[in-house]
Amino acid sequence: MTKVPQDARARRKLTNSVKDSVRGMRSELALLNRRISARLELRDGDLDCLELVARLGPVGPSALARAAGVHPATMTGVLDRLEKGGWLTRERDPNDRRSVVLKVRPERVGEVFALYSGMxxxxxEICAAFTDSDLLVIADFLDRTATAGHAATRDLDESP
Structure with a gap:
């Protein structure tokens, strides 16, 4: 067995620590989202879709289904529940009157923000402890991580 130089070992250990932290963050954020979903009386996936509409909207149901990785028939049920709960509206697409776009109801957004206010x-507070340069590196890392997650999801979708 080839002996790995100490600096390579330290680098691997540090990289593994980052990976562990990302997994831990994912788990804690998933738990937070589940608690918030329960408080809002939404299903977890419904909250995810609501967040996507808020971020991407106005957006069509098919585009939302693709972004969420949900079958269009499943998305119909999600949208029915969100509309019935007063979370979003379906409106005619101004560019194509045969289509609809989804919009978050702004009067309900405060309820969601209130539950995320602690986080x-x-x-x-965490960001205040870092310099602007540090925050640029952190933002770049998180963007790259999200892009890698998107690519890994796409690769899984394309593999048998």
Whole structure:
């Protein structure tokens, strides 16, 4: 067995620590989202779709289904529940009157923000401890991680 130089071992250990932290963050954020879903009386996947509409919207149901990785028939049920709950509206697409676009109902957004306020305050406090340069590196890391997750999902979708 080839002996790995100490600096390579330290680098591998540090990289594994970052990976463990990303997994831990994913787990904790998933738990937070489940708790918030329960408080809002939404299913977990419904909250995810609502967040996507807020981020991407106005967006069509087919585009939302693709972004969420959900079958269009399943998406119909999600949208029915969100519309019935007063979370979003289906409106005629101004560019194509045969289509609809989904929009989050702005009067309901405050309910979601209120539940995330503790986490948002914690993130503000965490970010305050870093320099602007540090935050640029962190933002770049998180963007690259999200892009890698998207690519890994796409690869799984394309493999048998």
């Amino acid at each position: 948002n305050a914690a993130l503000d």
